[in-house]
Structure formats: C-alpha cells, structure tokens
Amino acid sequence: MTATLETLFAARVREVTPPLFGAAGEPARPLISLAYGLADPALFPRAELMAAAAEVLAYEAADSLNYAMSYPGLTDQIVARLRAEGVDAQPEQVLVGYGSGQILALLPEIFVDPGDTVIIEGPSFLGAVRRFVQSGARLVTIPVDEYGMDVTALADTLRALAAEGRRPKFIYTIPTFHNPTGVTLTLERRRQLVALAAEYGAPVVEDDAYLDLRFTGESLPSLAALDQEGWVIRVGTYSKILAPGLRIGWVHARREIIDRLLMVKAEGTTGPFITRVVARYSADGRLEQHIAALRRHYATKCEVMAAAIRRHFPAEARFVMPAGGFFIWVRLPEGVSAGTLLNAARARGAEFLPGTACFAEPGHGDDAIRLAFSFQSSERIEQGIAAIGAAFADV
Amino acid sequence: MTATLETLFAARVREVTPPLFGAAGEPARPLISLAYGLADPALFPRAELMAAAAEVLAYEAADSLNYAMSYPGLTDQIVARLRAEGVDAQPEQVLVGYGSGQILALLPEIFVDPGDTVIIEGPSFLGAVRRFVQSGARLVTIPVDEYGMDVTALADTLRALAAEGRRPKFIYTIPTFHNPTGVTLTLERRRQLVALAAEYGAPVVEDDAYLDLRFTGESLPSLAALDQEGWVIRVGTYSKILAPGLRIGWVHARREIIDRLLMVKAEGTTGPFITRVVARYSADGRLEQHIAALRRHYATKCEVMAAAIRRHFPAEARFVMPAGGFFIWVRLPEGVSAGTLLNAARARGAEFLPGTACFAEPGHGDDAIRLAFSFQSSERIEQGIAAIGAAFADV
Numbered sequence: 052m053t054a055t056l057e058t059l060f061a062a063r064v065r066e067v068t069p070p071l072f073g074a075a076g077e078p079a080r081p082l083i084s085l086a087y088g089l090a091d092p093a094l095f096p097r098a099e100l101m102a103a104a105a106e107v108l109a110y111e112a113a114d115s116l117n118y119a120m121s122y123p124g125l126t127d128q129i130v131a132r133l134r135a136e137g138v139d140a141q142p143e144q145v146l147v148g149y150g151s152g153q154i155l156a157l158l159p160e161i162f163v164d165p166g167d168t169v170i171i172e173g174p175s176f177l178g179a180v181r182r183f184v185q186s187g188a189r190l191v192t193i194p195v196d197e198y199g200m201d202v203t204a205l206a207d208t209l210r211a212l213a214a215e216g217r218r219p220k221f222i223y224t225i226p227t228f229h230n231p232t233g234v235t236l237t238l239e240r241r242r243q244l245v246a247l248a249a250e251y252g253a254p255v256v257e258d259d260a261y262l263d264l265r266f267t268g269e270s271l272p273s274l275a276a277l278d279q280e281g282w283v284i285r286v287g288t289y290s291k292i293l294a295p296g297l298r299i300g301w302v303h304a305r306r307e308i309i310d311r312l313l314m315v316k317a318e319g320t321t322g323p324f325i326t327r328v329v330a331r332y333s334a335d336g337r338l339e340q341h342i343a344a345l346r347r348h349y350a351t352k353c354e355v356m357a358a359a360i361r362r363h364f365p366a367e368a369r370f371v372m373p374a375g376g377f378f379i380w381v382r383l384p385e386g387v388s389a390g391t392l393l394n395a396a397r398a399r400g401a402e403f404l405p406g407t408a409c410f411a412e413p414g415h416g417d418d419a420i421r422l423a424f425s426f427q428s429s430e431r432i433e434q435g436i437a438a439i440g441a442a443f444a445d446v
Numbered sequence: 447m448t449a450t451l452e453t454l455f456a457a458r459v460r461e462v463t464p465p466l467f468g469a470a471g472e473p474a475r476p477l478i479s480l481a482y483g484l485a486d487p488a489l490f491p492r493a494e495l496m497a498a499a500a501e502v503l504a505y506e507a508a509d510s511l512n513y514a515m516s517y518p519g520l521t522d523q524i525v526a527r528l529r530a531e532g533v534d535a536q537p538e539q540v541l542v543g544y545g546s547g548q549i550l551a552l553l554p555e556i557f558v559d560p561g562d563t564v565i566i567e568g569p570s571f572l573g574a575v576r577r578f579v580q581s582g583a584r585l586v587t588i589p590v591d592e593y594g595m596d597v598t599a600l601a602d603t604l605r606a607l608a609a610e611g612r613r614p615k616f617i618y619t620i621p622t623f624h625n626p627t628g629v630t631l632t633l634e635r636r637r638q639l640v641a642l643a644a645e646y647g648a649p650v651v652e653d654d655a656y657l658d659l660r661f662t663g664e665s666l667p668s669l670a671a672l673d674q675e676g677w678v679i680r681v682g683t684y685s686k687i688l689a690p691g692l693r694i695g696w697v698h699a700r701r702e703i704i705d706r707l708l709m710v711k712a713e714g715t716t717g718p719f720i721t722r723v724v725a726r727y728s729a730d731g732r733l734e735q736h737i738a739a740l741r742r743h744y745a746t747k748c749e750v751m752a753a754a755i756r757r758h759f760p761a762e763a764r765f766v767m768p769a770g771g772f773f774i775w776v777r778l779p780e781g782v783s784a785g786t787l788l789n790a791a792r793a794r795g796a797e798f799l800p801g802t803a804c805f806a807e808p809g810h811g812d813d814a815i816r817l818a819f820s821f822q823s824s825e826r827i828e829q830g831i832a833a834i835g836a837a838f839a840d841v
Contacts, residue, residue: 054613054646054647055647056647056649056676056700056702056703057702059557059613059615059616059647059649060556060557060702060706061555061556061557061558061559061562061581062559063555063710064555064556064706064709064710067702067705067706067709068709087513089512089513090511090512090513092507092508092511092512095507095508095511095512097503097504097507097511098503100503100511101499101500101503101504104496104499104500104503105496105499105500108492108493108495108496108499109492109496112487112490112492113487113490114691115691116485116487116490116492116495116689116690116691116692117484117485117487117490117689117690117691118482118484118485118685118690118691119690119691148713149544149713149716149717150713152712152713152714153712153713156712156713157712160456160458160459160712161455161456161459162454162455162456163456164456164457167456182712185709186456218449218454220454221454251449252449252450252451252454254451254454281451290513294511294512294719295511295512295513295514296509296510296511296512296513296514296717296718296719297511297717297719298713298717298719298720305451307451307452307455307462308451310462311455311459311462314459314462314463314580315458315459315712316712317547317548317551317552317555317577317710317711317712318543318544318545318547318548318551318693319547321544322544322691322692322693322720323691324689324691324692324693324720325693325717325719325720
C-alpha cells in the first residue's frame with residue numbers, strides 16, 4: 052500500500068472509542084444478570100404487534116414501504132400523550148428517532164463544541180453521558196439524593212459557572228424513577244430546576260424514559276409541563292412501555308432545536324414502516340392498556356426484589372424503595388466494595404451493575420450497586436438476590 | 447426570556463440547512479411525477495414480508511424486541527452476496543445502517559474536516575453530495591460520459607491535487623446504472639479507477655444501489671471485487687431490491703472505517719427487529735427470486751419509457767438506453783432549458799427532475815433531465831412522457 056488510511060480520518064474520529072450502545076444488552080448467559088435494564092420479554096405484546104404489522108402491510112404498504120417521511124400519525128399520538136400530561140405540545144416540536152439513545156447522542160452534536168460545559172447528575176446513565184464526552188464536553192456533576200438532583204448544589208454551580216463566564220450547554224437529568232437510583236425529583240425541586248434553567252438560559256434535557264411506569268403514589272408534572280419558557284428538552288421512548296427492539300424514541304423541544312437535530316440525524320426522519328407499526332399498535336387505547344399491565348407487573352417484581360434484599364442482604368445495606376421504573380439502588384455496608392462484591396457474586400452465579408459504572412468520574416460509586424428487576428422473572432430475581440446476598444459473606 | 451437559545455448551538459449547526467432526505471419522496475399528487483426514484487409499490491412483497499414479521503415475532507421475540515445488536519444473520523447474508531460477486535468480504539467489515547443514505551451521510555463525518563477535498567461525479571446523487579458539503583468538504587467534480595466517470599480526467603485531477611499537496615478524502619461514484627445518467631462504468635475504467643485509488647491513497651466510495659437491477663448484458667465486477675488493497679468502500683441497500691421504507695442499507699469497508707462509522711452512528715447498531723425481518727424475508731433464496739422478478743418488471747418499464755420518449759420527444763432529444771437501474775437521462779435539444787420545460791410539463795400534468803438538481807455547482811445541467819421509470823405504472827409512464835413531449839411545443 053502506497054499510503055496509509057489513518058491520516059485521512061477527520062479529527063473527531065482519529066482515535067477509536069469503543070461502541071456505546073448494544074453490547075450492554077448481552078448478559079453473560081450462565082449468570083442471573085440483574086445488571087441491565089432490559090425489558091421483560093414475558094410482556095412483549097407479540098400477537099398485537101403481529102396484527103399491527105399485518106395491518107400496515109395490508110392497508111398502508113404503498114406509504115410504509117416506499118421512500119417516505121416518518122409517519123405523522125405517530126407524532127400526533129406523542130403530542131396527544133404530552134398534552135394529556137399538561138405539556139403545550141405541537142407536532143412540529145416533536146422529532147421521532149431510533150430510540151431515545153439516538154436523541155441523547157444527537158443533542159451534544161448540536162450543542163457542544165469542544166470545551167463546552169454540560170451538567171450531569173451523579174450517578175447517571177453513562178450511555179448518554181459518554182456521548183457528551185465524545186463531543187468534547189467538560190462535565191460538571193451534581194449529586195443526587197433521595198429527592199432527586201440536589202437543586203441547591205445546581206444553583207451554586209450555575210452561579211459559579213456564570214461568574215467564570217461559562218454558560219452550560221445543557222443540564223441532563225432523569226427526574227422520574229432515576230437511572231440508576233430509582234428516586235424521583237420532588238415537585239418543589241422540579242419548580243426550582245425549571246426556574247434555574249430560565250434564569251441562566253440553560254436548557255434542561257429531561258430524560259423521562261421511565262415516567263409511565265409508576266407503581267405507587269401520585270404522578271408529578273414533568274419538567275416540560277412546568278416549563279413556560281421553552282428551556283426543557285423532553286426526551287421519551289417506547290422502549291420501556293412497548294419494546295426496545297423496535298427502536299423508537301422521541302424528543303419534544305423548541306422548533307430551533309428540532310430543526311438542528313434533523314440536520315445531524317444522518318438518515319433523515321425515522322422509517323415509515325416501523326413508525327406506522329408502532330402507531331397502529333398504540334391506537335385505540337391499546338398502548339395505555341398495555342402500560343397499565345406493565346405497571347402492575349413491574350411493581351410486583353420490584354416488591355419481590357425489595358423483599359429478597361431485606362431477606363438476603365446484610366441489614367446495613369440500605370435502599371430507597373422506588374415508586375416506579377426498573378431499578379433498585381443499594382448502598383453497601385461500610386467497607387464493602389461493589390467491585391469486590393461483583394466478583395464474589397459472579398462466582399455464585401449472579402451479577403449486578405457496580406455503582407462505579409454510573410459515575411463519569413473515577414473514584415465514585417464503589418459503595419453502591421444497581422439492581423434491575425425489569426428483565427428477570429420473580430423466581431430468578433429471588434435466586435439472584437440470594438446469590439448476591441451470600442456473596443457478602445465472601446468479601 | 448433572559449437569554450437566547452441561539453448562542454448555545456455548536457458551530458456546525460449554527461446555521462440551519464434544509465433537511466436532506468425525505469421530502470423528495472412526496473411527489474405532488476395531481477401530477478404524473480417521473481421525478482423521483484421511488485420503488486414500484488406493485489412489487490412490494492407484502493404477503494412474504496407479513497410472514498417474515500410474523501415469524502420473527504413468533505420465534506425470535508425475545509431477541510428481536512429487547513435491547514440487542516443488529517441481527518448478525520443479516521450481516522452474514524450480505525457477506526454471502528458480496529462473496530458471490532467476488533468480494534473477499536468478512537462480517538466484521540460490514541455495518542448495517544438505516545438505509546444507504548445514512549451510510550453516505552456518516553462517511554463525511556469520519557473523513558472530512560472543514561476544507562478537505564472530496565471528489566464527486568457530475569452529475570451525481572445530490573442527496574449524498576449535500577452531506578459532504580455540510581461536513582465542510584471542498585468538492586471537485588469529474589465529468590461522466592456514456593462510459594461512466596471520465597477516469598482520465600480523474601487521473602489529471604488527482605495529479606494536480608497531489609502537486610498542491612492535497613489528498614482527497616474520498617472519491618464518490620455510482621459506477622453501475624448511475625444516478626442520474628443510467629450509464630455503467632466500463633471494465634477498463636473500473637480497473638483504472640481502482641488503480642488510481644491505490645496509487646493516490648484515495649478511498650473510493652462505491653454506491654452500488656442499482657447493481658442488482660440489470661436488464662441486459664453481462665454483469666461487471668464491482669469496484670470492491672477488483673480492489674486488492676482495501677481502498678474501496680462499498681455501499682449497498684435493500685431499498686431498490688426489497689423496500690425503501692424498511693430503511694436498511696449497509697457498507698463493506700476496512701475494519702478501521704467500520705469502527706469509526708460506529709462511533710458516529712448515534713444510535714449504535716441498527717434495530718434487532720427490522721434487521722431480523724429483512725433477514726427472514728431474504729432467506730432460502732427468496733430475495734434472489736424477487737430480484738429476478740424486479741429485473742423483468744423494471745426492464746419492461748424502461749422499454750416502455752424509452753419507446754414513449756422516441757414517440758413523443760423531439761428527435762434531437764438524445765439518451766443512452768440504460769442496461770439497468772431506475773432512470774433515463776435525456777439531453778434536451780439545443781436551446782431548450784430544463785427549468786423552462788419543467789414549468790411547461792407541470793402545466794400539462796407531468797414532472798421530471800431537471801439536470802440542474804444533479805450538479806453540485808450552479809450553472810450545470812439545464813440541458814438535461816432525469817426521468818424515473820421505477821415508480822409509475824407503464825400506463826402512467828406513457829401518459830407522463832406524452833405530456834412532457836407536448837410541453838416541448840410550449841417552450
């Protein structure tokens with residue numbers, strides 16, 4: 052070869068970074084994995100999806116199989132759901148993407164030039180955070196307590212950044228049934244967060260993947276519903292309420308943001324076939340009925356896991372019982388390392404996500420673990436928690 | 447609002463550019479549009495796709511509906527098809543994307559820093575070329591004649607660029623049944639092009655969307671099949687041989703390129719559900735049988751259009767009869783402007799793509815038009831060509 056390929060690559064990809072999505076979805080088979088927030092396959096509405104696909108192919112083949120835009124009817128359904136929760140949503144403010152992961156990866160592309168500041172929660176969903184880093188963002192982490200993001204700490208940080216002349220490009224938060232901690236931001240903090248966003252002109256990226264999966268208590272307004280000035284970028288997904296493998300998520304934001312997301316969304320709008328299948332499935336109240344079933348089902352599995360933790364873990368292990376979502380976050384007893392416990396748990400046939408995998412900065416999270424009750428059956432949850440509980444004696 | 451949003455956007459999206467894909471797929475309804483290369487809906491294998499979707503949901507729901515990677519079995523099918531045409535393909539050198547349009551939009555993201563040189567054909571497929579421009583590429587255009595890209599002009603250009611110390615990031619070509627001209631690069635020119643790529647260390651992006659749709663003559667080896675040194679990046683799609691709305695395309699290239707494409711592919715690998723549906727449909731020789739039917743069908747429509755052009759257009763309008771693909775490119779008689787003719791044709795109820803829409807630089811292509819025989823029925827093709835033929839008298 053007379054010339055090398057390497058010198059041809061653009062600056063942003065000269066160094067190869069490992070892939071960010073996908074591999075996490077493959078738990079090692081022999082283990083009972085409580086590590087990942089996979090959906091429960093027992094609840095996939097296979098027959099109804101089959102019917103939806105058949106109807107699309109029977110009645111909408113010309114529009115769904117040819118070159119065409121994303122199906123506007125799906126956007127209308129998303130708008131209707133947003134309006135039902137109090138957001139003054141408009142169709143032209145919604146963009147459908149291939150999963151909310153795609154939306155979360157495109158947002159830094161439109162906001163971040165190298166060196167820009169992005170505010171995240173600690174702990175958080177690193178699948179999204181790693182994309183912010185890849186775009187060159189400087190991260191600032193705000194702690195999360197049992198009431199959600201520490202908004203007082205956020206106010207201090209915003210003030211300090213402003214004093215340095217730094218305006219964050221956005222604040223990334225998972226306010227409802229937070230990943231990984233399961234906690235929910237209180238109403239008072241929600242109001243404070245939205246007010247801070249407006250005061251500092253800092254968009255809030257509200258990742259509400261778990262919002263619909265409430266087991267107990269009253270719904271709180273989303274940040275988007277509280278926002279009067281358009282600073283909230285609301286990201287949602289069908290992955291938790293229908294099926295991740297269909298790869299459908301969405302974003303609601305100001306039109307200027309939607310226009311720019313479409314510029315960096317390499318493939319244009321999301322496929323006409325898959326968006327029609329999801330819309331057909333979801334019509335006539337079917338999605339809402341399915342969500343009601345999911346809430347009952349996941350609530351039961353959450354209770355099974357919590358009871359198993361109380362039974363098998365040392366009394367010093369503490370957790371906040373989540374009111375919804377996919378995860379229980381357990382603070383380990385003093386002196387127990389999540390990494391060490393993970394090795395012992397794997398030797399006993401179970402695994403979890405160590406807290407270190409939820410912090411962008413090294414040196415945090417070794418005192419906590421994330422346990423997903425979403426994927427495994429109640430029987431396997433019980434067995435997995437028992438195995439992890441036994442592992443405490445090994446470390 | 448205390449602060450504006452606009453100053454927050456990253457440099458690359460500060461100015462909004464219009465969306466690049468999608469809108470073209472919506473011909474104005476009352477017209478007979480011969481403008482766009484849509485697939486013929488009469489040939490969508492609806493029942494077989496329905497069966498494939500039902501089988502995936504019946505037998506592979508757990509793997510296709512949850513978080514998972516793109517289906518490896520589809521990659522294996524792509525590799526098998528590439529090997530059958532003589533490419534030494536490996537699965538780890540293939541990436542499946544949401545249409546070849548996505549792949550063509552991601553390639554500049556991994557190769558182009560602002561000011562870099564990209565070589566294109568004139569005329570070409572502007573849907574791809576506009577993405578190169580958006581990444582900041584300086585375009586250099588090589589003319590296309592009835593034997594495909596003018597490889598002698600390319601050699602001169604590469605030499606001149608090298609003298610200036612400029613190495614092109616890639617050369618974009620549609621060698622087989624070219625969009626828009628329908629011509630096919632000769633075997634001799636193919637060999638020359640591959641040799642030039644190796645000599646100058648310039649990757650060739652081979653967009654072979656139409657390769658399988660040959661009506662007459664013998665197949666020629668793809669550039670990828672001739673390439674011994676890994677300079678050819680072969681891009682393919684299921685849009686022309688199955689259905690565009692499924693949004694499945696792919697790329698075969700050196701592993702270093704695949705790794706970087708995955709870095710900029712925001713959503714990770716392509717959805718497990720849709721990739722399994724396409725693989726199930728395509729299995730057991732079904733795709734090859736379908737392609738055989740498509741070849742006969744599109745060949746007939748091409749002949750219908752060619753005969754109609756001979757009957758209705760002025761004798762001075764000239765075209766090269768394509769041996770495959772979706773398009774006939776007609777050179778207009780001296781003094782007839784494509785733009786003027788388009789207005790007259792629309793007034794008579796038909797439309798085409800003016801040649802100007804196929805050149806990146808202004809001032810080219812007003813002497814030619816692209817006519818797509820792919821979408822309309824033979825009857826409508828005849829009516830549309832008659833209407834455009836009548837419009838010549840109006841200009």
